[in-house]
Amino acid sequence: MKFKGIPTWVWYTWPLLLMAIFFLVTQGGGEVASNAGKRLYEQHCQSCHMPDGMGLGKLIPPLAGADYVLQGGPELACVLRYGLTDTILVNGEFYSRPMAGLPKLPAVEVRSILLYIRSAWGNSAPEISFDEVQAALNDCAPTE
Amino acid sequence: MKYLSFSFLGALLLFSCEESVPHTFPIIGVPQITESGDTIPHQIGGFSFIDQNGAPVTQATVEGKIYIADFFFTRCPDICPMMSKNLLKVEEAFGTQNDFLILSHSLDPLFDTSEELSRYKRDLGARSNNWYFLTTPDEDYVYEVMMDDYLLSGSATGALNGGIFHTGKLVLVDQNHHIRGYYEGTDPLDVDRLIEDIPLLMAEMKQKGTE
Numbered sequence: 001m002k003f004k005g006i007p008t009w010v011w012y013t014w015p016l017l018l019m020a021i022f023f024l025v026t027q028g029g030g031e032v033a034s035n036a037g038k039r040l041y042e043q044h045c046q047s048c049h050m051p052d053g054m055g056l057g058k059l060i061p062p063l064a065g066a067d068y069v070l071q072g073g074p075e076l077a078c079v080l081r082y083g084l085t086d087t088i089l090v091n092g093e094f095y096s097r098p099m100a101g102l103p104k105l106p107a108v109e110v111r112s113i114l115l116y117i118r119s120a121w122g123n124s125a126p127e128i129s130f131d132e133v134q135a136a137l138n139d140c141a142p143t144e
Numbered sequence: 145m146k147y148l149s150f151s152f153l154g155a156l157l158l159f160s161c162e163e164s165v166p167h168t169f170p171i172i173g174v175p176q177i178t179e180s181g182d183t184i185p186h187q188i189g190g191f192s193f194i195d196q197n198g199a200p201v202t203q204a205t206v207e208g209k210i211y212i213a214d215f216f217f218t219r220c221p222d223i224c225p226m227m228s229k230n231l232l233k234v235e236e237a238f239g240t241q242n243d244f245l246i247l248s249h250s251l252d253p254l255f256d257t258s259e260e261l262s263r264y265k266r267d268l269g270a271r272s273n274n275w276y277f278l279t280t281p282d283e284d285y286v287y288e289v290m291m292d293d294y295l296l297s298g299s300a301t302g303a304l305n306g307g308i309f310h311t312g313k314l315v316l317v318d319q320n321h322h323i324r325g326y327y328e329g330t331d332p333l334d335v336d337r338l339i340e341d342i343p344l345l346m347a348e349m350k351q352k353g354t355e
Binding site: 047048050056057058059060097100 | 221222223225226228229264266267268269
């Protein structure tokens, strides 16, 4: 049986093409990072910063729409890894309760969380590369 | 056809009857049986805490009121923020009613002094005078009250979960110091159920009061 108009190579390779399209749609690079980031956020951050990223009153700062997150750079990686003990200013409010760090989280996962919180809930901040995250973490590593 | 419409009417009546039956709440806990054979239901015993303003809070504070009890601590890294967020909804619904209270007991009372709890209440954004944040100079006391009176589990474990293992349950207590329900404080839907149940329990108590 011949299908006129469809090149023979397509006829023989269409299952492969279909698989390639399926793979691209479901496993696209950005998608993987953001899924991982969401999962890690739910695991490590959500109980305080809330599923909607809005934090809690003046106890826990918001991440959604937060200048601290949007205007911050790779050094935010240090906040995730080592936590915070200083008072910080977020959208004009001071927050002084300490935040626990995630010292055991590898740099690649720190980056996944950063990408997630900078792109979720309508946030739109520039991507941060793995090298930038790694460099920032090296800079803020405690000296022995 | 005539019988069919009658049975429809019957079903309708049955349903409308069922709706008019008031929601009844169980009295939770193991009752005591006296020597004369009377059953005494489990009750929250007398207690003594200090609130966020340094004032004493005892059973006299809750006399004649329905209240919610929960157990948390300000440095809690996991379930407490969600519990507090959900309790804000309860405060919003009933915070101005004078026959209703919330008692939030700290499980880290040596750190959570009155001053610390006062800051927590302010920064949380809780404004109602009916929401008390409680501490005690005796660390073991709050665990005894939680386990023996409110029938919840928990302990100061050390390393995990900020050093304190506890439940996120909210306990609904009636005017007679009986436990009438448990609600999952971390689950917004279960807290909505609590917000629906509070007026029903208030109605039940009023009805009993007039009998």
